[in-house]
Amino acid sequence: MLKLNDNEIVILEIRKHWFIIFAKGFFLFVAALLPLVIYSSYSDFSSLKTVHASGNFASLSLFLYSCWLMVLWAVFFIEWTDYYLDVWYVTNKRVIDVDQKGIFYREIATLYYNNLQDVTTKTKGFVETVFNFGDIYMQTAGEKREFIIRSAANPEEAKHIILNEYQKNLSAADKDSYVANNAVI
DSSP: OOOOOTTOOEEEEEEBOHHHHHHHHHHHHHHHHHHHHHHHHOOOOGGGGGOOOSSOHHHHHHHHHHHHHHHHHHHHHHHHHHHHHOEEEEESSEEEEEEEOSSSOEEEEEEEGGGEEEEEEEOOHHHHHHHTEEEEEEEESSSSOEEEEEEEESHHHHHHHHHHHHHHHHHHHHHHHHHHHTOOO
């Protein structure tokens, strides 16, 4: 659950592009079909007759294939969890980076706009250009030097919104310092 400070609102939620989970799911689907293709391509199992095991070879194959499918399902679940729970929240006060690492481990980092030095986007290759996703890098003045979200959807739009919020906070900070310096005592 995201906890916001007083007078803080979420302006933008940045997630990985849907193509990332689609590509991983597609490769897992191919991996699920691969044993069936290999099994059906061998019509003659003469080399397997040397195995002396009691029972039916088809039952053993079905059991091993079912185990393979369960492993692939677990891998997909882990990938989906990582995809769904990796998120950046852009608020009017800060950027919150929620980085899911595995099923039970999560890192949450916060970047206030007064520590922001640079926002850069990188779109590499044909697929990222066509589907409009890429990496967003935020350079900071703090201990953690760079915030990165990989394969973010609409990286240029997100960069524009982050820089607009940065400018608003910079203007508000300048206004506050002007009022503090010119206060009548």
